[in-house]
Amino acid sequence: MLLTLTNVLSREELAVVHDLLARGRFVDGKLSAGNEAVRIKHNQELSANDELMVPLNNLLMGRLINHPVYLAAALPLKIAAPYYAKYGKGMAYGNHVDDPVMGPVGQRYRSDLSITVFLNEPQDYEGGELTIQTSFGDQAVKLKAGDAVMYPSSSTHRVAEVTRGERVVAVTWLQSMVRDPARRELLYNLHQAREELLKNQPGTSATEQVSNSYVNLVRMWSET
Ligand code: NI
DSSP: OOEEETTSSOHHHHHHHHHHHHTSOEEEGGGGOOHHHHTTEEOEEEOTTOTTHHHHHHHHHHHHTTOHHHHHHHOEEEEOOOEEEEEOTTOEEEEEOOOSEESSTTSOEEOOEEEEEEOSOGGGEEEOOEEEEETTEEEEEOOOTTOEEEEETTSOEEEOOEEEEOEEEEEEEEEESSOOHHHHHHHHHHHHHHHHHHHHSTTOHHHHHHHHHHHHHHHHHOOO
16 A cells, blocks of 8 residues: 655744754765665765754654554554655665664564655656555655655665756654554555544444444554
8 A cells, every 4th residue: 555644744844854954964875775775775864873863853753653644554563763865866766675674673673664755845856756666557656845655665666866956855664563564454444434434423333333343453453
């Protein structure tokens, strides 16, 4: 399932992010790449030691973990601090799947879902599409500033070469309480039906049955 999270960051919050990033120290993205990725990863990332990481992460993760679509579709268990990446002219990231397990020893998590938050406007750069291979063909994603895309970390994806301007994104991952993507998708669909019923038909027995079934399925399928 490939989902758009709209308005993760407001215009004002984007301005704060850009102010912080302008003061940050960016390093070669190959430094955080595994053996496989070194060959194909060509971007720049905010240095992991940069003290600006704290205010940036507080803002971005604070907004993300309160986003209704993120919560309902991801059912997050463990969340990771984001990377902030810039792709200037000529930069790209070739086809890859994300590392299966991330985080330092003691704070390991399995990457079930990957998230890219677009931090500048699509008209600011040419190229730079995030292209995700799905069973329905390739999906090229380029969203407006402040929106994000969430997709399975196991899917093959790439970032097309930027041919003009600069692409600025934040990327993060999470481990879901529900490991199986098919179950997660069913739960998300049922969640949407439940929300609608709770709003439009509160108190009916059908609403109660759908609502309770959703809750009990989450209980049945969650691992914590
Ligand atoms: Ni990736």
